Amino acid sequence: MTRVGELVAYPVKSLDGVAVEQAELGTHGALRGDRSYAFVEAGVDPDEASVGGGGGYVNGKTEPAIHGLRASYELARSTDATPTVVTLRRPARDGIDAAERTFALPDDRAALEAWVGEYLGYPVDLVRDPSGGFPDDREASGPTVVSEATLSAFASWFDAVADATEARRRLRPNVVLADCPAFWEDRLFADRDARVRFSIGGADLFGVNPCQRCVVPSRDPDTGEEHPAFRETFVRERRAAMPAWSGGDWFDHDFRLMVNTVVPDRSWGRVVAVDDPVRIGETVSVDDVMPTDDAHDGTRSTDGAEVN
Incomplete structure (x- = not known):
């Protein structure tokens, strides 16, 4: 599980x-x-x-x-x-x-x-902002999700990235999944017109898109020094490692890793915890999970950009 x-x-x-x-x-x-x-x-x-x-x-x-x-x-x-x-x-x-x-x-x-x-x-x-914080993507402002195995795979792509812990510091996810293979989180999104329902413990979430990366993961998290040819290496390795369950029309380019989510208001206030099981539900139309308030329409929205 x-x-x-x-x-x-x-x-x-x-x-x-x-x-x-x-x-x-x-x-x-x-x-x-x-x-x-x-x-x-x-x-x-x-x-x-x-x-x-x-x-x-x-x-x-x-x-x-x-x-x-x-x-x-x-x-x-x-x-x-x-x-x-x-x-x-x-x-x-x-x-x-x-x-x-x-x-x-x-x-x-x-x-x-x-x-x-x-x-x-x-x-x-x-x-x-005591209510919703300062995410980059106001349309998909739920916790970002990646797996431990994906972090290890990412680290293996670059000599300068020591291990999965450093990969986490570079990619800055909220939820790190265990007991699943690399890129398992790619199961949590579908095409642009759909969302994938999943649960963490007793909380419902919807996976939206694979996170579009920026310059931050290319930089040493302690010094800010940028890794040479980072994007080129990332794109090549991401494409080579793409599992059969991934892909979809979000991949207009392969500089994407981690999953952005949205949380329906019925799950606001629920508590998620380490060791909670993660279960995938059905894929639904995007129209069924549109934000219910106009606080999501701010200028921070970025088509699945990284939250840093």
């Missing part, structure tokens, strides 16, 4: 994740507290910004130096990854000394903004 091997939340968008034993599915389906905070360039409205290059977010796509920050957290509660305390470590950079500092949130927000802005060399704001 395929099961949940790991649950990973990213309390601050583009910073380190934290493994949790269980998590509530919050409003719009994301793990409660996942990417509940994000950095933007000072003065930028996050609801008007784009997650792509030059869009106002200070994230792994636009700012390689963000990879140099290490983060650990105290979380709101066992099922809520909203950070109440964050400890950041930064390396020496451009005349700035290496340092470590702990901030309480939200009280120390201004001090945290100044400290990170000093490291980056320009002012930033730390913004918060």
Whole structure:
């Protein structure tokens, strides 16, 4: 039986994740507290910004130096990854000394903004969305899913990727599946006009699409150094390893890995946990699982782009 091997939340968008034993599915389906905070360039409205290059977010796509920050957290509660305390470590950079500092949130927000802005060399704001967080894809804002075996396969494609743990840090999934073969998660999507119903424990989800990757997985998660010829290698190996159950009309290109999901509102508030069984249900029309509220129509939607 395929099961949940790991649950990973990213309390601050583009910073380190934290493994949790269980998590509530919050409003719009994301793990409660996942990417509940994000950095933007000072003065930028996050609801008007784009997650792509030059869009106002200070994230792994636009700012390689963000990879140099290490983060650990105290979380709101066992099922809520909203950070109440964050400890950041930064390396020496451009005349700035290496340092470590702990901030309480939200009280120390201004001090945290100044400290990170000093490291980056320009002012930033730390913004918060306590309801649905800051996913890249507002149309498929549920937890992202990949298998342990897929992470190991990805790591084998690149000499510079040490193991499945580093692969997870590069790909940044929320749900890592165990006891299944590589690319098993490709069973969780169909063509563009359909969705695949599946369950994690007692929660229903719909698989939407294979995640379109960006520059983030090509970068060393500690230094930001980019792997040469990353996309070319990825596309070649992904095509060679494509299982019989995968494919479909989402693959206009092969730079896709991991699955984006949507969570129907009836499952908001349910708790998913490590070791929960994962079961595949029927494939349904996309019209049967369209978002039920207009909060999903923001400018962050990206045709299955990576959540980082």
